[in-house]
Amino acid sequence: MKNPLTKKEPDQANPKKEVKPKDPLQVEDLLVDGTMKATVTSEGRLISKKDAIKDKEKGIDLLKQREWGLE
Amino acid sequence: MNWWEKNPNRLATEKALMGDKFPQFTLARAATHYRTNGWSIANPGQLYWEGTLTTVSGEKYQVVLTYPNYYPGQEIRAFVIQPYIPELSEAQHRYSDGHLCLYSNDHGGKGQGFGPSMSVTSYVAWSAGWLHAYEIYKMTGTWPQEDI
Numbered sequence: 680m681k682n683p684l685t686k687k688e689p690d691q692a693n694p695k696k697e698v699k700p701k702d703p704l705q706v707e708d709l710l711v712d713g714t715m716k717a718t719v720t721s722e723g724r725l726i727s728k729k730d731a732i733k734d735k736e737k738g739i740d741l742l743k744q745r746e747w748g749l750e
Numbered sequence: 751m752n753w754w755e756k757n758p759n760r761l762a763t764e765k766a767l768m769g770d771k772f773p774q775f776t777l778a779r780a781a782t783h784y785r786t787n788g789w790s791i792a793n794p795g796q797l798y799w800e801g802t803l804t805t806v807s808g809e810k811y812q813v814v815l816t817y818p819n820y821y822p823g824q825e826i827r828a829f830v831i832q833p834y835i836p837e838l839s840e841a842q843h844r845y846s847d848g849h850l851c852l853y854s855n856d857h858g859g860k861g862q863g864f865g866p867s868m869s870v871t872s873y874v875a876w877s878a879g880w881l882h883a884y885e886i887y888k889m890t891g892t893w894p895q896e897d898i
Contacts, residue, residue, distance in 0.1 A: 700808035704890075721772055723805060724878075725805070741876070
């Protein structure tokens, strides 16, 4: 019997989340007024920092990451 | 002497940053004059990163970022080499030699400028921003922001 208190195992069948294509106009705000809230993922997608945190996406800030050296 | 021979730690850090942030990019040194689409991408001996960026629409673009001869004193140049993007208008934010007009350019104080405190990863992120702006431009006929 499975202990309900044990940590949930990661989904091995789907280790990488599939990203659905979307309309580029949906990210226009991130290029106009929201540049400080924009993140570029490792693949190159422009997303909001909020979504990056929610989806645990690795990336860098569009504008702020100018510091030299590793984090 | 090349900039990376003068400052090997700088190159090592750039490699580490790219491996962490954009691992699909590879570093190469041009053995011959690297030309494509009628553009001069890298002179013999110059270092460049090449890799793929994918936008939110799912489109994939082959991008090259070429280090200047004097780095970090001079600016990295970024090119989209595949698919070939023809010149559409002056609003396209690309120079006549094919390299992208990015946030690194000052644009009358609106851009971020560039400096020794930056690495190539900033240019990759700005190139990704440029590609998204380009896709919006294709749809609307207007570049979404003047300083990208």
